[in-house]
Amino acid sequence: xxxxxxIERLKAQxxxxxxxxxxxxxxxSGANFVCVCPFxxxxxxxxxxxxxxGIFHCFSCKAGGDAIKFVMDYEKLSYPEAVExxxxxxxxxxxxxRGGEPAKENKHILENANAFYRxxxxxxxxxxxxxxxxxxxxxxxxxxxxxxxxESAQTIxxxxxxxxxxxxxxxxxxxxxxxxxxxxxxxxxxTFPIYTHAGRLVGFGGRTISxxxxxxxxxxxxAVFDKSTLxxxxxxxxxxxxxxxQIIITEGYLDVIMLHKAGFNNVVxxxxxxxxxxxxxxxxxxxxxxxxCFDGDDAGINAATKSALLLAQNEIDGSVVIIEGGADxxxxxxxxxxxxxxxIFESGTEIGEFYIRHLASGFDLSRPVQKQKALEAIQAFTxxxxxxxxxxxxxxxxxxxxxxxxxFWLTRGTNTQAAQERMQAYEMQNLRANSGRKDPLExxxxxxxxxxxxxxxxxxENLKPDYFARHxxxxxxxxxxxxxxxxxxxxxxxxxxxxxxxxxxxxxxLKFFKTRFYKNLYKKYSASQISLEEKQPILKKINEILKELxx
Numbered sequence: 001x002x003x004x005x006x007i008e009r010l011k012a013q014x015x016x017x018x019x020x021x022x023x024x025x026x027x028x029s030g031a032n033f034v035c036v037c038p039f040x041x042x043x044x045x046x047x048x049x050x051x052x053x054g055i056f057h058c059f060s061c062k063a064g065g066d067a068i069k070f071v072m073d074y075e076k077l078s079y080p081e082a083v084e085x086x087x088x089x090x091x092x093x094x095x096x097x098r099g100g101e102p103a104k105e106n107k108h109i110l111e112n113a114n115a116f117y118r119x120x121x122x123x124x125x126x127x128x129x130x131x132x133x134x135x136x137x138x139x140x141x142x143x144x145x146x147x148x149x150x151e152s153a154q155t156i157x158x159x160x161x162x163x164x165x166x167x168x169x170x171x172x173x174x175x176x177x178x179x180x181x182x183x184x185x186x187x188x189x190x191t192f193p194i195y196t197h198a199g200r201l202v203g204f205g206g207r208t209i210s211x212x213x214x215x216x217x218x219x220x221x222x223a224v225f226d227k228s229t230l231x232x233x234x235x236x237x238x239x240x241x242x243x244x245x246q247i248i249i250t251e252g253y254l255d256v257i258m259l260h261k262a263g264f265n266n267v268v269x270x271x272x273x274x275x276x277x278x279x280x281x282x283x284x285x286x287x288x289x290x291x292x293c294f295d296g297d298d299a300g301i302n303a304a305t306k307s308a309l310l311l312a313q314n315e316i317d318g319s320v321v322i323i324e325g326g327a328d329x330x331x332x333x334x335x336x337x338x339x340x341x342x343x344i345f346e347s348g349t350e351i352g353e354f355y356i357r358h359l360a361s362g363f364d365l366s367r368p369v370q371k372q373k374a375l376e377a378i379q380a381f382t383x384x385x386x387x388x389x390x391x392x393x394x395x396x397x398x399x400x401x402x403x404x405x406x407x408f409w410l411t412r413g414t415n416t417q418a419a420q421e422r423m424q425a426y427e428m429q430n431l432r433a434n435s436g437r438k439d440p441l442e443x444x445x446x447x448x449x450x451x452x453x454x455x456x457x458x459x460x461e462n463l464k465p466d467y468f469a470r471h472x473x474x475x476x477x478x479x480x481x482x483x484x485x486x487x488x489x490x491x492x493x494x495x496x497x498x499x500x501x502x503x504x505x506x507x508x509x510l511k512f513f514k515t516r517f518y519k520n521l522y523k524k525y526s527a528s529q530i531s532l533e534e535k536q537p538i539l540k541k542i543n544e545i546l547k548e549l550x551x
Contacts, residue, residue, distance in 0.1 A: 003095040007083055010092050016067040017051045022089055023074055038074060039063040062487040076242060076285050081198035109164055109172050110193075110201045110224075116158050117147025117191045117204075124148045126209050127190050135334040140257055143236070145193045149186035149206060156184065173203055173222040185219060188212075192253045194219070194271070195235040197282055205232065205253055205271070216252075218271055228276040231268035232256055240265040241288060248291045248345065249275070249307075250329055251300060255293075258330040262338045264345075274303035275310050283316055290318030291345055296326045305358050308351040313384050319348030352389065353396055355381060360400050371401055375408055382410040439470040441513055446471060446492045448499040448506065449478050458503050462510055467517045515549050518542050 017026060017033050026033040026049060037047040040061040047058040057064035063073060071082040087094045121127055121141065127148045131141060140146075149155065159169050166182050169175040175182050189206030196202055203219030219225045231249070233256040234241075241247045248267040250256060259267040270279075275292075283290060292307050294300035304320050311318050321344050323332065332341050349357070356378055363374035378397055382390040390410040398405040445463070449456040460479065468475045474488045482489050500506045522542045525535060 001097060002080055002083055003097045006095040010083065010087055010090075010094065011054075011066070011068070013092070014054070014067050014086060014090065015051055016054050016056060016070070017049055019067040019086060019089065020049050020056060020070055037061060037063065057487065062491070064487050065485075075198070076238060077198050081196075081200075084200070085198065109159070109162075109169060109174055110203070112158065112162055112164075113155070113174050114145060114147065114191070114193050114201060114204075116155070117149050117186075118145060119147075120150055121146060121148045121190075124150075130190065130207075130209050134254055134330065135258055135261065136254075137261070140261055143260070144233070144257055147191040147193070149184065149189050149191050149204075152184040152187050155186070156182065171223055173219040173225050176220060186217070189217070192232065194225070194230060194232055196230065197234045197238060199235045202230070203227075207253070226278070227271035229278040230271055231279070231282065232271060233260070234268045234282070236260070237266050237268050242286055245286065245288050246291065247283070247288050248293055250293050251295055251303070252328065252330070254330040255328055258333040259341075262333045262341065264341070270303075273299065275307040277310065280310075280314055280316075283311075284314075290316055290351075291321060291348055292318060292351070293321045293323070293329055293345070295328050296322045296324060305355065308355045308358075309381070312352045312355060312381075312389075315386065315389075316351075318351045320351060320354040321345060321348040352385070352393055356393060356396060357400065365401060371403070375401060375403075379408070379410060387411040440497050441509060442468055442471045442475075443492060443497045444500060444509070445506075445513070446474055446478060447497065449475075450489060450492060451499045455500065455503065455506060459506060459510075462507070463513075467513060469517065469520075511549060515546065518545050518549070522546070 020026060020033075020035065024035045024038060026035050027045065029048070031050070031052060033049040033051070034045040035047050035049065036042045036045050037058040037060060039058060040046075040063075042058075042060060046060040047056060047063070049056045054066055055064060056066075056070055065073075067086060068079065068082045071077060071085050072079060075082065075085060077085060084094065086092075131146065136146075156175070159166075159175070166175065166177075169182070170177060174185055176185050177183075186204060186206040188210045189208050189212075192205040192207070193201055194203045194205060203222075203225035205219075206217050208215055218227055221227070232253055237247070237256075237260075244266050246266055248259070248264060250259065250267060250269045252269055256267050256269045275283075290311055292304050292311075294304040294307075301322065304322065308318070308320055323329065323344070329341065332338075359377045359381065360374050362377070363370040365371050365374060375397070378393075382393060394405050394408075394410055397403075397408070397410065445459060449459055456478075465472055465475055465479075471492075474492055477486050477488055500509065522539060525538050525542065528535065
């Protein structure tokens with residue numbers, strides 16, 4: 001981990017105007033700077049940067065914080081990653097600790113190896129000719145930092161010249177070891193440097209040009225390289241991914257490079273055969289949809305199927321694209337079929353539908369017993385989904401199996417349980433719809449929580465977060481420990497409404513607060529388009545709650 005004292009020294013020497021100015025053009029405005037806010041669709045400069053206070057604040061979208069917070073939000077990084085990014089921008093050397101002890105000095109082994117490999121690429125005609133033959137230009141070679149790993153002895157000599165110990169090289173995977181000694185991990189291969197989403201070099205991929213049966217290899221698993229967490233090219237695609245709210249995931253390095261050439265700059269590749277649970281944190285950053293674009297061979301379809309299941313069960317929206325004829329995206333770009341690619345990316349099969357069709361394809365649906373087994377397989381899948389999502393597949397399942405839509409179930413649990421889950425989902429939808437307006441009663445409750453710690457505890461014991469239809473985010477921020485440095489908390493502090501003074505006053509208002517919430521919910525469900533069978537248990541549940549509140 002990064003030494004906290006080192007972080008404090010970095011903060012002390014960091015000028016926030018320099019950091020924000022690295023990403024955005026700043027204009028001087030008195031003692032501060034102003035710029036167009038990158039966190040919403042800003043037409044006029046709404047963001048102010050204060051070097052004296054070391055903070056930024058947008059007066060429209062309320063984004064704000066210090067330099068680290070800016071980099072975290074702009075680059076979609078974790079706190080340690082943002083610290084490392086700022087340190088890199090200022091040539092500041094961070095200190096690291098392990099178990100309370102200082103960590104070893106970072107000798108930039110991978111960076112040195114990458115520079116070495118890149119220096120050798122154009123000295124290796126066979127490697128350059130191969131890249132040119134695949135449609136890769138000099139510009140792409142530079143953008144993706146492609147290189148060439150020579151004979152093992154040359155890499156070992158580089159490490160010796162840089163005074164890098166074999167153990168250190170082993171730790172980062174640049175070399176391997178067997179009974180004969182140390183040898184390079186990449187020998188006579190075109191190299192593809194692999195970066196984390198934060199832009200830190202952690203390993204390489206290598207493509208043989210010498211006929212080795214292992215056409216592609218990756219760095220070995222190490223303390224810094226875990227292929228199940230990484231996407232090739234993510235650090236270059238990140239900005240476009242969050243601009244488009246979409247990520248295209250392919251199988252190979254060349255697919256990524258060639259699709260970038262064709263203008264699809266939100267493309268990355270898995271380093272294994274399919275997505276893993278360790279990829280999910282990256283895919284859940286923001287509200288991005290996923291396009292899985294795998295090869296049409298058995299391995300590609302199998303990877304797409306596993307990945308679609310993983311995404312569906314983790315509530316990530318997406319679609320699957322399988323290129324016909326076994327071609328891969330790189331081939332399509334070389335063939336000039338860019339418009340075709342654009343069309344199939346826009347018309348992929350939704351992930352749940354793709355997985356259901358895959359399940360059904362494993363049965364002979366002309367035979368009743370096989371049809372029943374197909375339905376059971378589909379139900380096993382849909383029962384792992386939220387009710388609204390699962391039930392949306394009912395027309396598809398009825399069509400595929402050629403059975404009546406009302407003759408089967410797709411949701412888990414009893415009707416009452418399903419109704420309760422639908423009620424919760426509807427509540428959340430209602431909360432989001434109302435989040436843009438102010439509510440005086442909610443503001444009074446929130447202000448009480450900010451100003452009085454004992455009354456805050458009392459409120460938390462008597463109130464659910466769901467009741468906040470318009471200020472839930474502020475409620476969650478306060479319960480998480482946010483203070484006046486949080487812009488949403490600041491706004492509550494400056495509201496004109498007074499905080500409550502005692503528990504009796506709070507209880508009286510909380511009862512009204514809850515009653516209002518459930519009455520509104522009852523009205524919305526009564527007017528909703530869901531079936532009477534689904535609606536009745538929900539309305540019954542709400543009525544029971546309202547009766548309790550009247551006591």
